[in-house]
Amino acid sequence: MALATDIFEDVGPKKLGWYFNVYLIRLWEEPDKINEKETNSINMVIQDVKDIQVQGPISKYLIKQWRDKFKEFKIYTMSNFIVADTRPRAQNFCKKTTVQPVEVPYFELRPFVMKDIPDLLHAESVDSYDGANIVSKVVGKQEYREVVTSKGIKTKRIADTIKDIE
Structure with missing residues (x-):
């Protein structure tokens, strides 16, 4: 117990x-x-x-x-x-x-917490979706672009277009 x-x-x-x-x-x-x-x-x-x-x-x-x-x-x-x-x-x-x-589990493992794309798009912040998994299909992408982060670090970003598979 x-x-x-x-x-x-x-x-x-x-x-x-x-x-x-x-x-x-x-x-x-x-x-x-x-x-x-x-x-x-x-x-x-x-x-x-x-x-x-x-x-x-x-x-x-x-x-x-x-x-x-x-x-x-x-x-x-x-x-x-x-x-x-x-x-x-x-x-x-x-x-x-x-x-x-714990040798004998007493509750179920659920490693994936699925969320709908519209819910993510209407979220107040990304932090509210920590640990969320979204299944989608990449239907397009843009060329990468160089950006500078808020901490002044130069990096490259790429934007993908995704589609909800439902």
């Missing part, structure tokens, strides 16, 4: 003692911007019992503690996160974070 757990929609910055049962859906390492051979952070997308997905970053100074401890599509109990106002619904690992694998 599973213990009572918190859910992501109740998360706020005034508490450290969160206790979640989550599926780890995706796991990746972010390289350091100066030295690409070093890892700057480990990031993961996790899903709670209510099918809400959030990002759970592990900062550079905690990588040794957590590297090789996780597998995608496995369920874990995770507790003691820091939640910052600046990153809503993101659980940041800290020294006191604990993670234990």
Whole structure:
């Protein structure tokens, strides 16, 4: 029998003692911007019992503690996160974070949260669609163009035209 757990929609910055049962859906390492051979952070997308997905970053100074401890599509109990106002619904690992694998899952894994294209187009911000998956068909594309980001970084962007496959 599973213990009572918190859910992501109740998360706020005034508490450290969160206790979640989550599926780890995706796991990746972010390289350091100066030295690409070093890892700057480990990031993961996790899903709670209510099918809400959030990002759970592990900062550079905690990588040794957590590297090789996780597998995608496995369920874990995770507790003691820091939640910052600046990153809503993101659980940041800290020294006191604990993670234990769960042998017998008691809720269903739903790695894809499908959203309709019109819903995305009418969203107030892209942040409201963190973790959303959209299935579409690319029906056209423009040539790439060079742009400068808000942080002054030169990059290239390409615009695609997509069509809802329904």
